[in-house]
Amino acid sequence: MNEEDFTLNIAAVYFQCRSLSPQIHLDKFGSISHYLSPDTVITPDYLLEYHVVEILELSAYKRVFVAEPETNTLLNYKWNIYNGPGKVVVTVDYSDHPTIQSIAAFIVDDSSKITIHIVLKYELIYPIVIDPLIHPFGSLLLLYLMQRKKGLLIHASAVAIDDKAFLFTGVSGIGKSTMARLWGECGAQILNDDRLVLRPLDDKVMVYNNPMPYYAQHPREAPLKAIFLLKQSPKNYIKQLGGVLAFSRVLGNFIQQFYQQNMVANHLELMEEVLKRVKVYEVGFKPDHDIVHMIKKMDLE
Amino acid sequence: MDVSWVYVKSEGFVEKAIGAEKVLVPLTDNVANMNQVYNLNEVGSFIYDTIDGEKTIAQVHKALINQYEVNQKEALNDITFFINDMVNRGVLFVRH
Numbered sequence: 001m002n003e004e005d006f007t008l009n010i011a012a013v014y015f016q017c018r019s020l021s022p023q024i025h026l027d028k029f030g031s032i033s034h035y036l037s038p039d040t041v042i043t044p045d046y047l048l049e050y051h052v053v054e055i056l057e058l059s060a061y062k063r064v065f066v067a068e069p070e071t072n073t074l075l076n077y078k079w080n081i082y083n084g085p086g087k088v089v090v091t092v093d094y095s096d097h098p099t100i101q102s103i104a105a106f107i108v109d110d111s112s113k114i115t116i117h118i119v120l121k122y123e124l125i126y127p128i129v130i131d132p133l134i135h136p137f138g139s140l141l142l143l144y145l146m147q148r149k150k151g152l153l154i155h156a157s158a159v160a161i162d163d164k165a166f167l168f169t170g171v172s173g174i175g176k177s178t179m180a181r182l183w184g185e186c187g188a189q190i191l192n193d194d195r196l197v198l199r200p201l202d203d204k205v206m207v208y209n210n211p212m213p214y215y216a217q218h219p220r221e222a223p224l225k226a227i228f229l230l231k232q233s234p235k236n237y238i239k240q241l242g243g244v245l246a247f248s249r250v251l252g253n254f255i256q257q258f259y260q261q262n263m264v265a266n267h268l269e270l271m272e273e274v275l276k277r278v279k280v281y282e283v284g285f286k287p288d289h290d291i292v293h294m295i296k297k298m299d300l301e
Numbered sequence: 302m303d304v305s306w307v308y309v310k311s312e313g314f315v316e317k318a319i320g321a322e323k324v325l326v327p328l329t330d331n332v333a334n335m336n337q338v339y340n341l342n343e344v345g346s347f348i349y350d351t352i353d354g355e356k357t358i359a360q361v362h363k364a365l366i367n368q369y370e371v372n373q374k375e376a377l378n379d380i381t382f383f384i385n386d387m388v389n390r391g392v393l394f395v396r397h
Contacts, residue, residue: 244322244340251324252335261315264326264333268317275319 007044008132009037009219010142011197011208013149016044017132021052023124030131031138031211034218046112046145048105048132053117056104058082061089064259079136081259086110088144088260092137097121099128103137107144114145135213142197142210143255147263150199152270153255157193158207158224159183165191165207165222166295167198168283169253170230178287179230186292191220195255198224200273224278225300229253233284236291238298246280247271302381304359307396308352314392322346325392339390344369348383354396358384 006028008015014037017026028036061082068078076096082089091104101119118130133141143153156169157180168179180193192209199206205224209217229241229249241249254271258264279300285291315326315333323346325339341349347368351361358380365376387393 244319244324244342247317247319248324248338248340251326251338254335256333256335258333261328264315264328265317267333268315268324268326272317272319 007037007039007042008032008035008211009039010035010210011146011149011151011199012206012221013046013146013151014042014044015145016047017050018047019050021050021118023052023120023127024050024118025127025129026050026132027129031213031216032131032133034216035211044112045149046114048114048116048141050116050118050130050132052120054119056091056102056117056119058089058091058104060084061087065257075135077136079140081257083260090137090140090144092134092140099124100130100134103134105137105141105144107141114141133211138211139213140257143257146197146199147258147266147270150201150270150273152198152267152274153210154196154198155194155253155255156196156227158191158196158209158222159188160191160220160222161186161188161296163222164225164300167196167207167224167227168230169227169250174230175232175285175287176230179228179285179291182287182289182292186289188292189220189222191222192217198274200270200277203277205274205277226295226298227275227278227280228283228295229280231282231284232286234286235284236286236294237284238294239282241280241282247275249282250275250280302358302384304362305357307355307357308384308388308393309354309396310349310352311392311394316349318346323349325349327391339392344379345383348380349387352393 005018019026061084063080064083065081077092077094079092086109088107089104093102094100099121101121104117106115156167157176158165158167159180168176177193180190184190197208197210207224208221256267313328317324321343323341327334327337351364362376
């Protein structure tokens, strides 16, 4: 460990963060502050090394994806995925970040060291402080690095009560946050209401929250007991889904931005690992506490 | 459909077996399109697995009859329906 290094524990995956350039200090007080690992002696799963470079050297790679630029009021950017033999490069170009022009992570198969290049907009007089998981770079990096540790990201809400977690997913606007709030009102802990990490470990699946771009939350985790696909309905019902139907219905809710056939195949394998251990239900609900009681009464073993 | 024809699988799909059933995920420019996934039932999966770019439809037909003890006509109907559907979706095509 260098003096300024720190280690993050996200979904029980350890990321050691290190700046190799005097112009940048990595911010441990931003979105990731609660994920700092107090444990400094562990061997990290990944070493993230941040360097300032003049330009991004990508001539050895083939660009396989250009994200449609999204206009938003907070930060405008576009991102790209490049492939090379045994390598993936994730790049983000920021049009209105005050100092950062681009950031790129070079992810090499079987290497735990991730080299991250940062291009600045101008020469700095004073060092700048940057979030090592700056949005949306951090989300893309997590997606790729989690896959190698059997982790999947899913758009969902999840709650935990008595060390049992329930996950709720479905299309945008279907009621993921509403469902989480209802459980919160009934005494459950809300793990997160937007994005979670699932990891099949031994005979169970653990669900974890992870750093989100715009809000701070302490790390939370619990063993997952069931996945619920939400439907709006005038009356409450719960219907178990099995086999290929459960698989294909849950599929679209997992976050996947993989541009290699083998990565898509790995993603599907991991999904199967999850669904072997956790049952999937369709749940129609009206937004009151009845549905919480109905789910609590289910026999999920 | 001529039973001497041979069908080939498109490379633009990632397949995942779930028990005896199967999910086919289309790739467009290497991007998985998770909103247009095809589910194959057990018989569909068997036909899909038997088609290998070498076997004729007559051979696939015979394999299906041996596996499921269905009558000849029913088996051919299943194969015809399945293959037409898969050809329309770009999953299978005739080898020339």
